[in-house]
Amino acid sequence: MSFALESVGLTHADGSTALADIRLAARQGESIALIGPSGAGKTSLLSVLGTAWADQATGTQQLLGSELRALDARARRALRARIGSVHQAPPLPGRQRVVTSVLAGRLGQWPAWKALASLAYPMDSAGARAALARVELEDKLFARCDQLSGGQLQRVGIARVLYQQPALVLADEPVSALDPALALATVKLLVEDAAQRHATLVASLHAVDLALGCFARIVGIRGGRIAFDLPATQVSQAQLQALYAGEDLPQPTQAPQPSAAVPPMNACR
Ligand SMILES: Nc1ncnc2c1ncn2[C@@H]1O[C@H](COP(=O)(O)OP(=O)(O)OP(=O)(O)O)[C@@H](O)[C@H]1O
Numbered sequence: 001m002s003f004a005l006e007s008v009g010l011t012h013a014d015g016s017t018a019l020a021d022i023r024l025a026a027r028q029g030e031s032i033a034l035i036g037p038s039g040a041g042k043t044s045l046l047s048v049l050g051t052a053w054a055d056q057a058t059g060t061q062q063l064l065g066s067e068l069r070a071l072d073a074r075a076r077r078a079l080r081a082r083i084g085s086v087h088q089a090p091p092l093p094g095r096q097r098v099v100t101s102v103l104a105g106r107l108g109q110w111p112a113w114k115a116l117a118s119l120a121y122p123m124d125s126a127g128a129r130a131a132l133a134r135v136e137l138e139d140k141l142f143a144r145c146d147q148l149s150g151g152q153l154q155r156v157g158i159a160r161v162l163y164q165q166p167a168l169v170l171a172d173e174p175v176s177a178l179d180p181a182l183a184l185a186t187v188k189l190l191v192e193d194a195a196q197r198h199a200t201l202v203a204s205l206h207a208v209d210l211a212l213g214c215f216a217r218i219v220g221i222r223g224g225r226i227a228f229d230l231p232a233t234q235v236s237q238a239q240l241q242a243l244y245a246g247e248d249l250p251q252p253t254q255a256p257q258p259s260a261a262v263p264p265m266n267a268c269r
Contacts, residue, residue: 001062002028002168002200003049008059010044010224018044019224022059026200028167031191033211033232034204036221037247042204045221046170049202050085051076064167081108084166086190086203088173090157094146098137098156101145102128105164131163132156134189151177158186162193169194171203175210183207187214188268208240214268 004025010018019041026032034042048057054068054076061068064082071079084105092101099122106124114123122128125141132138135155145153154177161169171190175183187203187210194201205211211218212232220227220235220243227243228235 002026002030002064004060004062005048006060006062008048008057008061010048010053010057012056017224019048019057022048022224022226024219024226024229026202028200029195029198030217031194031201031215032203032217032219033215034202034219034221035206035208035211035243036227037244040221041224042221043172044224046085046172046202046204049168050083050170051080077108082167084161084164084169086154086157086161086169086171086174088154088176089150090153090160092145092153092156094144096145097122098132098140098143098145098148099125099128101156102131102160102163105131105160105162109164127163128159131159134162134193135159135186149177151179151182154178155186158190162189165197165199167199169199169201169203171201173204173206176206183210184214184268191215191268210268 005022008022009020012018022045034045036042047053048061049063051063051068054061063079066075066079068076068079100119103122103124117123129138129141132141135158137152137155137159140148140152140156145156148156154174158174161171169190174190175186178186187205190201190203191214193199203215212235215232217229218232218235219229220239222243228239
Protein backbone atom coordinates (compact mmCIF):
# COMPACT_ATOMS: atom_id res chain seq x y z
CA MET A 1 0.00 0.00 0.00
CA SER A 2 1.33 3.43 -0.91
CA PHE A 3 -1.18 5.47 1.07
CA ALA A 4 -4.52 5.13 2.76
CA LEU A 5 -6.68 8.01 3.95
CA GLU A 6 -9.62 7.12 6.15
CA SER A 7 -12.36 9.60 7.09
CA VAL A 8 -10.03 12.49 6.41
CA GLY A 9 -11.37 16.00 6.83
CA LEU A 10 -9.73 19.39 6.65
CA THR A 11 -11.24 22.60 7.97
CA HIS A 12 -9.28 25.81 7.66
CA ALA A 13 -8.85 28.41 10.40
CA ASP A 14 -11.56 30.58 8.82
CA GLY A 15 -14.03 27.73 9.26
CA SER A 16 -14.20 26.71 5.59
CA THR A 17 -14.26 22.98 4.94
CA ALA A 18 -11.80 21.97 2.23
CA LEU A 19 -12.14 18.18 2.62
CA ALA A 20 -14.78 15.99 4.23
CA ASP A 21 -14.89 12.26 4.86
CA ILE A 22 -12.20 11.36 2.33
CA ARG A 23 -11.54 7.68 1.95
CA LEU A 24 -8.85 6.99 -0.61
CA ALA A 25 -6.13 4.38 -0.89
CA ALA A 26 -3.58 3.50 -3.54
CA ARG A 27 -1.27 0.57 -4.14
CA GLN A 28 2.39 1.37 -4.66
CA GLY A 29 2.92 2.10 -8.36
CA GLU A 30 -0.61 3.34 -9.15
CA SER A 31 -1.16 6.51 -11.17
CA ILE A 32 -4.24 8.53 -10.27
CA ALA A 33 -5.65 11.71 -11.79
CA LEU A 34 -7.69 14.06 -9.59
CA ILE A 35 -10.28 16.07 -11.48
CA GLY A 36 -13.00 18.44 -10.36
CA PRO A 37 -14.08 22.07 -10.55
CA SER A 38 -12.16 24.98 -9.12
CA GLY A 39 -12.26 24.96 -5.32
CA ALA A 40 -13.26 21.27 -5.21
CA GLY A 41 -10.39 20.33 -2.88
CA LYS A 42 -7.78 18.87 -5.25
CA THR A 43 -4.89 20.96 -3.91
CA SER A 44 -6.04 20.34 -0.35
CA LEU A 45 -6.05 16.59 -0.93
CA LEU A 46 -2.58 16.69 -2.47
CA SER A 47 -1.39 18.80 0.46
CA VAL A 48 -2.73 16.26 2.95
CA LEU A 49 -0.92 13.49 1.06
CA GLY A 50 2.20 15.65 1.21
CA THR A 51 1.88 15.88 5.04
CA ALA A 52 1.25 19.64 4.91
CA TRP A 53 -1.75 19.52 7.24
CA ALA A 54 -0.51 16.73 9.48
CA ASP A 55 -1.94 18.20 12.67
CA GLN A 56 -5.03 20.02 11.36
CA ALA A 57 -6.50 17.19 9.28
CA THR A 58 -8.84 14.76 10.99
CA GLY A 59 -9.10 11.02 10.31
CA THR A 60 -6.16 8.69 9.73
CA GLN A 61 -3.39 9.07 7.20
CA GLN A 62 -1.17 6.13 6.34
CA LEU A 63 1.64 7.31 4.08
CA LEU A 64 4.34 5.03 2.66
CA GLY A 65 3.87 2.53 5.45
CA SER A 66 3.63 4.96 8.38
CA GLU A 67 0.75 6.36 10.38
CA LEU A 68 1.51 10.06 10.04
CA ARG A 69 0.40 11.14 13.50
CA ALA A 70 2.59 8.53 15.16
CA LEU A 71 5.76 9.98 13.64
CA ASP A 72 8.02 12.42 15.48
CA ALA A 73 9.50 15.46 13.69
CA ARG A 74 12.57 13.59 12.51
CA ALA A 75 10.58 10.68 11.11
CA ARG A 76 8.24 13.14 9.35
CA ARG A 77 11.24 14.79 7.68
CA ALA A 78 12.46 11.39 6.54
CA LEU A 79 8.99 10.61 5.18
CA ARG A 80 8.85 13.95 3.32
CA ALA A 81 12.15 13.16 1.61
CA ARG A 82 10.37 10.19 -0.01
CA ILE A 83 7.53 12.37 -1.30
CA GLY A 84 8.04 14.68 -4.27
CA SER A 85 5.77 17.59 -5.14
CA VAL A 86 5.28 19.35 -8.44
CA HIS A 87 3.59 22.73 -8.08
CA GLN A 88 1.54 24.72 -10.52
CA ALA A 89 3.88 27.67 -9.85
CA PRO A 90 7.05 26.16 -8.35
CA PRO A 91 8.30 28.22 -5.39
CA LEU A 92 11.79 28.65 -6.85
CA PRO A 93 13.84 31.66 -5.69
CA GLY A 94 14.34 33.98 -8.67
CA ARG A 95 18.05 34.44 -8.08
CA GLN A 96 18.69 30.70 -7.80
CA ARG A 97 20.38 28.86 -10.68
CA VAL A 98 18.33 26.17 -12.36
CA VAL A 99 20.96 23.56 -11.51
CA THR A 100 20.59 24.34 -7.79
CA SER A 101 16.80 24.18 -8.01
CA VAL A 102 16.94 20.73 -9.60
CA LEU A 103 19.51 19.41 -7.13
CA ALA A 104 17.29 20.66 -4.27
CA GLY A 105 15.12 17.64 -5.07
CA ARG A 106 17.56 15.47 -3.14
CA LEU A 107 18.43 17.85 -0.29
CA GLY A 108 16.26 15.83 2.07
CA GLN A 109 18.10 12.62 1.12
CA TRP A 110 21.64 13.97 1.41
CA PRO A 111 23.62 14.39 4.62
CA ALA A 112 23.58 17.99 5.90
CA TRP A 113 27.18 18.73 4.81
CA LYS A 114 26.44 17.67 1.23
CA ALA A 115 23.17 19.60 1.07
CA LEU A 116 24.86 22.77 2.36
CA ALA A 117 27.85 22.35 0.05
CA SER A 118 25.56 21.86 -2.92
CA LEU A 119 23.85 25.18 -2.26
CA ALA A 120 27.24 26.89 -2.69
CA TYR A 121 28.61 24.66 -5.43
CA PRO A 122 26.40 22.18 -7.34
CA MET A 123 27.40 18.64 -6.30
CA ASP A 124 25.88 16.77 -9.23
CA SER A 125 25.60 18.99 -12.29
CA ALA A 126 25.58 15.96 -14.58
CA GLY A 127 22.55 14.52 -12.76
CA ALA A 128 20.73 17.86 -12.94
CA ARG A 129 21.55 18.17 -16.65
CA ALA A 130 20.20 14.67 -17.32
CA ALA A 131 16.93 15.48 -15.52
CA LEU A 132 16.61 18.78 -17.41
CA ALA A 133 17.24 16.99 -20.71
CA ARG A 134 14.10 14.93 -20.07
CA VAL A 135 12.05 18.14 -20.13
CA GLU A 136 14.15 19.61 -22.97
CA LEU A 137 15.74 22.31 -20.84
CA GLU A 138 19.35 21.16 -20.54
CA ASP A 139 20.49 24.44 -22.12
CA LYS A 140 19.07 26.28 -19.07
CA LEU A 141 21.29 24.44 -16.55
CA PHE A 142 23.06 27.58 -15.35
CA ALA A 143 20.29 30.11 -16.09
CA ARG A 144 18.73 31.99 -13.20
CA CYS A 145 15.15 31.03 -12.40
CA ASP A 146 13.96 34.62 -12.92
CA GLN A 147 15.19 34.37 -16.53
CA LEU A 148 12.70 31.58 -17.32
CA SER A 149 9.12 31.70 -18.58
CA GLY A 150 6.28 30.32 -16.47
CA GLY A 151 6.18 27.15 -18.57
CA GLN A 152 9.95 26.68 -18.31
CA LEU A 153 9.76 27.12 -14.53
CA GLN A 154 7.06 24.49 -14.39
CA ARG A 155 9.32 22.10 -16.30
CA VAL A 156 12.22 22.86 -13.93
CA GLY A 157 9.89 21.80 -11.11
CA ILE A 158 9.22 18.57 -12.98
CA ALA A 159 12.96 18.02 -13.58
CA ARG A 160 13.45 18.44 -9.84
CA VAL A 161 11.04 15.64 -9.02
CA LEU A 162 12.51 13.44 -11.79
CA TYR A 163 15.90 13.98 -10.14
CA GLN A 164 14.51 13.31 -6.66
CA GLN A 165 12.99 9.94 -7.64
CA PRO A 166 10.51 9.88 -4.74
CA ALA A 167 8.30 6.90 -3.93
CA LEU A 168 5.21 9.13 -4.05
CA VAL A 169 4.85 11.95 -6.60
CA LEU A 170 2.18 14.61 -5.98
CA ALA A 171 1.63 16.90 -8.94
CA ASP A 172 -0.72 19.87 -8.63
CA GLU A 173 -1.71 21.13 -12.09
CA PRO A 174 1.78 20.25 -13.34
CA VAL A 175 1.24 21.32 -16.96
CA SER A 176 -1.11 24.29 -16.62
CA ALA A 177 1.44 26.68 -18.18
CA LEU A 178 2.39 24.45 -21.12
CA ASP A 179 1.03 24.37 -24.66
CA PRO A 180 -1.14 21.34 -25.54
CA ALA A 181 1.59 19.28 -27.22
CA LEU A 182 4.09 19.91 -24.44
CA ALA A 183 1.42 19.29 -21.80
CA LEU A 184 0.68 15.86 -23.27
CA ALA A 185 4.38 14.97 -23.58
CA THR A 186 5.05 16.12 -20.02
CA VAL A 187 2.14 14.25 -18.44
CA LYS A 188 3.25 11.19 -20.39
CA LEU A 189 6.78 11.64 -19.03
CA LEU A 190 5.50 11.82 -15.43
CA VAL A 191 3.31 8.74 -15.89
CA GLU A 192 6.04 6.71 -17.59
CA ASP A 193 8.71 7.71 -15.08
CA ALA A 194 6.45 6.69 -12.19
CA ALA A 195 5.62 3.38 -13.88
CA GLN A 196 9.27 2.54 -14.56
CA ARG A 197 10.26 3.25 -10.96
CA HIS A 198 7.13 1.67 -9.49
CA ALA A 199 6.41 5.02 -7.83
CA THR A 200 2.90 6.20 -7.04
CA LEU A 201 1.71 9.28 -8.90
CA VAL A 202 -1.26 11.48 -7.97
CA ALA A 203 -1.82 14.45 -10.28
CA SER A 204 -4.56 17.06 -10.31
CA LEU A 205 -5.51 18.17 -13.79
CA HIS A 206 -7.98 20.67 -15.17
CA ALA A 207 -7.55 19.06 -18.59
CA VAL A 208 -10.03 16.20 -18.37
CA ASP A 209 -8.88 14.78 -21.71
CA LEU A 210 -5.31 14.42 -20.40
CA ALA A 211 -6.59 12.76 -17.24
CA LEU A 212 -8.74 10.25 -19.11
CA GLY A 213 -6.15 9.64 -21.79
CA CYS A 214 -3.09 9.19 -19.59
CA PHE A 215 -4.24 7.78 -16.23
CA ALA A 216 -5.75 4.41 -15.48
CA ARG A 217 -7.67 5.65 -12.43
CA ILE A 218 -9.69 8.83 -12.10
CA VAL A 219 -10.86 10.37 -8.84
CA GLY A 220 -13.50 13.08 -9.22
CA ILE A 221 -13.75 15.61 -6.38
CA ARG A 222 -16.48 18.11 -5.73
CA GLY A 223 -17.23 20.14 -2.61
CA GLY A 224 -14.37 18.52 -0.71
CA ARG A 225 -15.77 15.02 -1.19
CA ILE A 226 -14.98 12.17 -3.56
CA ALA A 227 -17.69 12.10 -6.19
CA PHE A 228 -16.37 9.00 -7.97
CA ASP A 229 -13.29 6.80 -8.05
CA LEU A 230 -13.23 4.78 -11.25
CA PRO A 231 -11.05 3.27 -13.97
CA ALA A 232 -10.70 5.87 -16.73
CA THR A 233 -12.53 3.59 -19.12
CA GLN A 234 -15.64 3.66 -16.90
CA VAL A 235 -16.00 7.41 -16.41
CA SER A 236 -19.14 8.44 -18.23
CA GLN A 237 -20.07 11.71 -19.82
CA ALA A 238 -22.95 12.01 -17.32
CA GLN A 239 -20.51 11.70 -14.40
CA LEU A 240 -18.32 14.41 -15.89
CA GLN A 241 -21.32 16.68 -16.41
CA ALA A 242 -22.39 16.16 -12.79
CA LEU A 243 -18.86 16.76 -11.52
CA TYR A 244 -18.60 20.06 -13.35
CA ALA A 245 -22.29 20.99 -12.97
CA GLY A 246 -22.71 24.73 -13.12
CA GLU A 247 -19.38 25.16 -14.88
CA ASP A 248 -18.25 24.67 -18.44
CA LEU A 249 -16.54 21.32 -18.95
CA PRO A 250 -12.83 22.04 -19.42
CA GLN A 251 -12.03 22.20 -23.11
CA PRO A 252 -9.91 19.46 -24.65
CA THR A 253 -6.22 20.31 -24.88
CA GLN A 254 -5.88 18.28 -28.11
CA ALA A 255 -7.19 19.23 -31.49
CA PRO A 256 -10.99 18.92 -31.31
CA GLN A 257 -12.29 15.38 -31.67
CA PRO A 258 -15.33 14.44 -33.73
CA SER A 259 -17.30 14.10 -30.49
CA ALA A 260 -15.28 16.49 -28.38
CA ALA A 261 -17.02 15.68 -25.09
CA VAL A 262 -15.00 12.56 -24.24
CA PRO A 263 -11.39 12.67 -25.41
CA PRO A 264 -9.47 9.74 -26.94
CA MET A 265 -8.66 7.13 -24.32
CA ASN A 266 -5.25 6.46 -25.83
CA ALA A 267 -3.95 10.04 -25.93
CA CYS A 268 -0.96 9.00 -23.83
CA ARG A 269 -0.45 5.48 -25.06
N1 LIG B 1 -5.39 28.23 3.36
C1 LIG B 1 -6.72 28.24 3.20
N2 LIG B 1 -7.52 28.92 4.05
C2 LIG B 1 -8.87 28.91 3.91
N3 LIG B 1 -9.52 28.23 2.93
C3 LIG B 1 -8.76 27.54 2.06
C4 LIG B 1 -7.34 27.52 2.14
N4 LIG B 1 -6.87 26.73 1.11
C5 LIG B 1 -7.95 26.32 0.44
N5 LIG B 1 -9.09 26.81 1.00
C6 LIG B 1 -10.46 26.55 0.56
O1 LIG B 1 -10.62 25.14 0.47
C7 LIG B 1 -11.39 24.79 -0.67
C8 LIG B 1 -10.62 23.82 -1.56
O2 LIG B 1 -9.51 24.54 -2.14
P1 LIG B 1 -8.45 23.80 -3.06
O3 LIG B 1 -7.36 24.77 -3.32
O4 LIG B 1 -8.07 22.52 -2.44
O5 LIG B 1 -9.31 23.53 -4.38
P2 LIG B 1 -8.84 23.05 -5.82
O6 LIG B 1 -9.74 21.97 -6.24
O7 LIG B 1 -7.37 22.74 -5.82
O8 LIG B 1 -9.12 24.36 -6.68
P3 LIG B 1 -8.38 24.90 -8.01
O9 LIG B 1 -8.68 23.91 -9.09
O10 LIG B 1 -9.03 26.23 -8.24
O11 LIG B 1 -6.90 25.03 -7.71
C9 LIG B 1 -11.77 26.09 -1.36
O12 LIG B 1 -13.05 26.46 -0.96
C10 LIG B 1 -10.74 27.08 -0.84
O13 LIG B 1 -11.28 28.37 -0.79
